[in-house]
Amino acid sequence: MTKVTVDQTLRSKLLNGQVELCDEAGQTLGFFLTAEEYKHLFLELAKLKFSPEELERRFHEPNGHTTAEVLARLNQL
Secondary structure (H helix, E strand, O other), rough: OOOOOHHHHHHHHHHOOOOEEEEOOOOOOEEEEEEEHHHHHHHHHHHHHHHHHHHHHHHHHOOOOOHHHHHHHHOOO
């Protein structure tokens, strides 16, 4: 993932909520969500895809991996 540092002016625009990012011609490049909005949408999607019982079962499933282990594995791909 590319990391972009934004100045204070752009930061204030982005933190006003959901933002559509466009190029000079008005073509949509993408959408910006705050970290809180992204987390909320991600959790709502998980709730739609998996029942509460399935989420609980997976949470307690043995032989899981730490975040560091998952990231290390992904970096090998």
